[in-house]
């Protein structure tokens with residue numbers, strides 16, 4: 212199957228071709244530099260190189276998939292087996308590189324068809340392809356699909372029966388074994404010596420044709436979904452160095468990819484990257500009222516009206532939320548079912564299957580129902596609670612519109628949710644930072660939502676590329692810049708007062724104190740406000756994002772508490788000329804209201820001891 216550098220360069224479009232021709236160019240250039248030694252022969256050779264370069268470029272442009280020994284079979288199987296008429300961008304290039312034996316990282320948006328880049332080569336190769344996937348749901352999704360197109364595939368995971376595992380392990384070295392793809396979890400690679408020894412045998416028998424590591428960002432703890440067992444996958448390339456490895460992801464930054472490369476022991480992979488932009492997805496953020504759970508009523512109305520009879524997912528924060536939100540939606544007449552990691556495997560498979568076949572309209576799921584889930588006609592992905600990072604959001608919302616038709620991605624952004632998630636991610640590497648970027652995505656009213664995602668993935672972005680497919684671009688300049696300096700001082704004063712009494716305040720306490728709830732004594736010591744709750748929450752969130760407030764965690768053996776403390780920029784407020792602004796939707800906060808709604812109180816008042824005061828005030 213291997214081809215010499217010249218053949219690979221001639222036949223393959225893109226990187227390999229470029230590698231060859233730049234090499235040729237450099238050679239010609241060097242020959243020219245050694246001008247003293249010029250002979251007619253050298254000049255001719257140089258000109259020939261240029262000519263060859265031009266011919267190859269033309270061939271590359273007009274016949275990008277110029278015959279490899281496998282090209283005809285690829286085309287045929289694409290049509291006959293996968294029932295697809297053409298390749299999507301980068302697919303053919305990735306497949307040809309992998310078929311040429313190259314190690315490859317493929318970074319392509321959600322739903323653009325990364326799986327085909329190992330499924331099709333598997334069908335066109337001898338032996339089988341080993342596919343590592345992080346989730347059983349993802350594995351099942353692919354097995355279900357492959358079965359429907361008559362491609363033989365098997366899996367090994369924690370819930371495989373002994374008999375099934377025995378059969379698969381035996382067939383791995385059997386040249387008559389029918390399966391073309393073997394799906395395993397990383398845990399299996401890390402923990403099953405038996406599996407590794409069978410793989411070794413299959414490798415020696417030339418039956419291990421390719422290794423695909425799906426969701427490869429899970430290797431890196433800088434990625435958004437680090438799986439400790441992915442860290443051990445380096446064993447694959449060490450044990451099977453001649454087998455080409457293909458790492459696939461939709462959500463890896465450059466530094467994450469570098470880390471993955473090291474962990475997987477792939478010395479010089481070729482990386483193919485496509486733009487993150489999913490042009491058919493409409494991104495929208497809606498505010499969630501913390502006083503009531505109107506969001507569920509709102510979501511059920513959306514599903515029953517705008518998305519009537521259309522398939523979708525509602526993402527929630529916890530297993531408990533999956534159960535309650537699903538029950539609430541059912542109560543409102545929506546055909547919904549919960550999905551979370553704690554359900555037994557059969558129930559999970561059943562929900563997944565019923566949803567895939569449109570017997571259930573909506574899955575109310577935790578992130579357990581995420582990566583790789585592939586249903587073509589998902590018309591909406593609604594987040595009842597924000598995701599813990601932009602990467603997670605991109606992954607989860609990426610379940611929508613995989614058939615390239617329009618689909619909506621809506622987030623309900625609630626103040627209290629920030630802190631619920633914050634306590635969950637506090638132990639994760641840069642977890643807080645990632646969460647705040649997601650909060651910034653939601654709170655933002657003046658930048659195209661796509662631009663926030665693009666910056667996050669290190670991509671240069673031009674707002675024209677959105678085409679009004681996000682609420683910010685659609686609302687145009689419907690925002691105002693308001694001065695919140697005085698508000699910031701009031702909030703900081705509340706946190707300072709609590710600090711002086713050795714008291715820690717949760718965001719809820721700060722909100723209520725500022726809004727004038729609680730003991731009369733406290734109201735007399737601070738400046739309260741008549742702003743609405745949503746406005747108060749938006750300002751506190753903005754102060755957190757801008758660094759005037761920061762998080763202060765307290766740990767007990769059972770739970771983690773989130774408190775607010777002064778942030779690094781708080782002392783700047785002592786400076787009279789320092790001002791802070793924030794941008795808000797015109798329909799949200801009104802500039803006039805902002806500057807006139809303080810209730811000046813600050814009455815003098817006699818103070819008892821610290822402990823007594825603390826009791827009375829907080």
Ligand SMILES: Nc1ncnc2c1ncn2[C@H]1C[C@H](O)[C@@H](COP(=O)(O)OP(=O)(O)OP(=O)(O)O)O1
Pocket residue numbers: 295296297298299302319320321322323324325326327460461582583584585586587609610613
């Ligand atoms: N060439 C093609 N033409 C038309 N449809 C295609 C093509 N290739 C793949 N598809 C379809 C099949 C799937 O239903 C859908 C998504 O493919 P899939 O491989 O699951 O995406 P992905 O792996 O890139 O996304 P994710 O990052 O979400 O896992 O695209």
Ligand SMILES: [Mg+2]
Pocket residue numbers: 325326425582583
């Ligand atoms: Mg995938």
Ligand SMILES: [Zn+2]
Pocket residue numbers: 658659660661662677678679680681682683684685
């Ligand atoms: Zn936009």
